[in-house]
Amino acid sequence: MDAKRIIKKVAVLGSGVMGSRIACHFANTGVQVLLLDIVPKDAPPDDKKARNKIVNDALDFALKSNPSPIYLKSFAKRITTGNFTDDMPKIADCDWVIEVVVERLDIKRQVFETVEKYRKPGTLITSNTSGIPIHLMAEGRSDDFKKHFCGSHFFNPPRYLKLLEIIPTKDTSANVVDFLMDYGSKYLGKTTVLAKDTPAFIGNRIGVFSIMSVLQYVEKTGMTVEEVDKLTGPVIGHPKSATFRTNDVVGLDTMVHVANGLYQNAPADEARDLFKVPSFVDGMVKNNWLGSKTGQGFYKKEKVDGVNQFYALDLKTLEYKPSQKVKFASLETTKAIDSLPARLKILIAAKDKAGDFYRATFYELFAYAGNRIPEIADELYKIDAATKAGFGWEMGPFEKWDALGVEDTVKAMEAAGNKPAQWVYDMLAAGAKSFYKIENGKRLYYDIPAKGYKTIPGTEGFILLDTIRATNTVWKNSGTTITDIGDGILNLEFHTKMNTIGGEVIEGINKAITLAETSYKGLVMSNEGANFSAGANVGMIFMMAVEQEFDELNVVVKTFQNTMMRIRYSSIPVVIAPHQMALGGGCEMCLHADKVVAHAELYMGLVEFGVGLIPGGGGTKEFALRLSDELQEGDVELNNFRDRFLTIGQAKVSTSAYEAFEFGYLKKGRDVVVVSRDRLLAEAKQQCLQMANEGYVQPIPRSDIRVLGKQALGLGYVGANTMYSGNYISEHDVKISQKLAYVLSGGDLSQPSIVSEEYLLNLEREAFISLCAEKKTLERIQSILTGGKVLRN
Incomplete structure (x- = not known):
């Protein structure tokens, strides 16, 4: 790999849906971006604003889209716009030029001809094409161009879908390929x-x-849109959008374009006829029912008497009917099964319509994936990696096949008329019974030419808990596992439902800290679940409150607080590595860590207000402490108090780790952000080890926290009453706001005072438990537990 190559500035040529969002993602990572597009036909030669209208409108549209393509709006300042006619010479200052123009070979070749006039030798040049052969685009270009040219196919949206396919030609330098990978x-x-x-x-x-x-x-078979989406969503480890909603989001025209391209360009494909578009899709395209972009596709939404009504397309009649909820007996039996492999085994054996569907589509997919080796990839792990990262699948085709048992599935596939590729039979004959296996803490894949297992390349720097848990587990209970991840560092992972925090997790945290303090250097908290933690187990809180077991509830909350304080004041460094959701108690954990190593995709917040409570696990206390550390005399004090108050009172949740800094959940200068989810645990371990090796000193509990007393309390009360008068919040919201203001301000003190953490924790706990006794709080909790909806009563 070219160790000297550094990417400081990237040019993105083409500002459409993909180009503008690729530009945003590079800006996310700190790179300067030059985004160019064509000049409108009627733009005057001396009017720069008019000449850049296409590119500026496209970028503006991208930045306003939801979900946002950029971690923080201010990062958009890293993007400079321009046009092909006036600004193409500026690519001479760029280290990488990415072409994202319309999918026409002649136009791409014209663009590359212009690029070659201005790019400096050695500059990377790649195309984001999804269908045009890469080698055709490089024809006629210089040797230096060809050496530094390849495909770099991002999936849309680039911020959220992890797949990046690197497609070299025979002329692409091996160093260039290694660098891009x-x-x-x-x-x-x-x-x-x-x-x-x-x-x-x-x-x-x-x-x-x-x-x-x-x-x-x-x-x-005549299955309905709703039936298929029920069967092809989270129950099999696919996104919630399943099949038809995904098509609506991506755009039916995009799917048809790719399918038609495959039918035309893969004549030797044994399943070529499957890429012929069904008649109902033809009808939808003719009607311009392409999905979200045209307002209707397989689904549409209309307001009826002021209420949103959802409709699904009847694929036989091409008429819309009210969307129906569907149930399958086999799916009902798997509701309590968290393990995806275990679920798949039950579903594939089901004797109902769902089982028929799974057997038909799974066996067809397995056979097809097997037949694509070595045509599209020499190694099977690449197919699994690409489908997981590009389509959001939890398991790829060969991983699903493994979960069902390779040998048994081969027999079932034969019976169904989907005979696997010969190499699968050769693998089984060689004594290899699975496509993957774990050995010495490493995940290995079956290498077909070698007829043996090899480590998946590129994973050497990862710490994968799934591969080391079997041999490196130090302790576990029903909700947590403590694993030795090497070099004197322990890792604590949760595996409760949604990684919620109940008694078993609290026990696990305390046990992990005890073990680390006794025999190790430090502790990391991370997991490989879909989310870091959805917060405290509110079901348990609800039951205790309904039964009016307030003494017991006080003990539970006190234990939670003490555990958070133990994270803060242990004798070893505690590093927490959150990803995706870190809400409520999950956020409070992070607030008390020595350091947070956060994945860039972090949705962090103190959201207790939504269930009629205030943060009760040290979160409100910690906001008061952080407020004290940043306070200055004068009006700034009250401004800062208001900001902290509103962050909790509005249950603000960050849309990225960078926004979590803005909200005060993460600390600038202390916490760090990692863009690669796969590298998160390894980085957290490194940070923890560094703190330990540099001579970690156990902190001392704080007794120097400056609270503002009545002046801040009054601000909180006035603000809540004003919002109530304007019908923005309910009467119960006012009560919660007053409790929050009381704790944040340190109580009804006549003047600013110095207090301890213990003092604030007592206030916080009293406020939390008093709110648990409120009927309207219980109604809010019940609404979340039964329907997942926030109730504003």
Whole structure:
């Protein structure tokens, strides 16, 4: 790999949906971006604003879209806009030029001809094409251009979908390929997959086959849109948008474009006919029912008497009907099963319509994926990696096949007419019974030419708990596992439902700290679940409050607070590595850590207000403490108090780790952000080890916290009453706000005073328990528990 190459500035050519969002993601990582597009036909030669209208409108549209393509709005300042006619010479200052123009070979070649006039030798040049052969675009270019040129196929939206396919030509330098593979993983947070220059590459070849297989099955059996989406969502480890909602979001025209491209460009594909678009899709395209972009697709939403009504398309009649909830007996039996492999085994054996669907579509997918080796990839792990990262699947085709048992599934596939590729039979004959296995803490894949197992390349720097848990577990209970991750560092992971925090997690935290203080150097808290933690177990709180067991509830809350304080004041460094949701108690843990190593995709917040409470696990105390540390005399004091008060009172949740700094959940100068989810635990371990090796000193509990007393309390009361008078909040919201203001201000003190953490924790706990006794708080908690909805009563 070219160790000297540094990416400081990137040019993105084309500002459409993909181009503008690729530009935003590079800006997310701190890179300067030059975003260019064409000049409008009627733009005057001396009017720069008019000449940049297309690119500026596109970027503005991207920045206003939801979910946002950028971690923090201010990061957009890293993007400079321009046009191809006036500003192409500026690419001479760029280290990487990415082409994202319309999918036409002639236009791409014109762009590259212009690029070659201005790029400096050695500059990386890549195309984001999803369908045009990479080698055709480089024809006629210089040797230096060809050496530094390849495909770099991002998936949309680039911020959220992890797949980046790197597609070299025969002329691409090996150093360039190695650099892009490493850079995409480390700095862009991507799962980088080395792909061959074949139609649709890897992700779309397999993913679109899977979609088309489902569509063809639907046309044959008459299954409804709602039935299919029920079967192809989270129950099999796929996104909530499942099949048809995903098509609506991506755009039916996009799916049809890829499917048609595969039908035309892969004549030798044994499943080629499956890529023929079904008649109902043809009808939808003719009607311009392309999904979200046209207001309707497989689903549409309309207001009826002021209420949103959802409709689903009847695929036989192409008429919309009110969307129906569907149930399958086999799915009901798997509701309590958290393990995806265990669920899949039950579903594939089901004797109902769902089982028929799974057997037909799974076996077809397995056979197809097996037949694509070595056509699209030489190694099976690349197919799994691409489908997971590109389509949000929890398990790829070969991982699902492993979960069902390779040998038994081969027999079932044969019986169903989906005979696997010969190499699968050769693998079984060689004594290998699975596509993957874990050995000496490493995850290995079956290498077909070698007829043996090899470590997955590029994972050497990862710490994967799934691979080391079996041999390195130090202690566990029903909700947590403590694992030795090497070099004297322990890791504590949660595995309760949504990683909520109850008695078993509290026990695990205390046990982990005790073990670390006794025999290790430090402790990291992280996990490989979908979310770090959705917060405290409110079901338990609800039951105790309903039974009016307030003494017991006081003990529970006190134990939670003491555990958070133990995280803060242990004799070893405690580093917490949150990802995705870190809400309520999950956020409070992070507030008390010595350091937070956060994944960039972090949705962090103190959200207790939504269930009629204030943070009761030290979160309100910690906001008062942090407020004290940043206070200055004068009006700034009350301004800062108001900001902290509103952050909790409005239950603000960050949309990225960077926004968590803005809200005060993360500390500037202390906490760090990692873009690569796969590298999060390794970085957290490194930070913890560094703190330990530099001579970690146990902190002393704080007794120097300056609180503002009545002047801040009055501000909180007046603010809440004003909001109530304007009908912005309810009467119960006022009561919660007053309790929050009381704790944050240190109580009804006549003047600013110095207090201890223990003093504030007592106030916090009293306020929390008093709110638990309120009928309207219990109604809010019940609404969350039964329907997942925030009630404003």
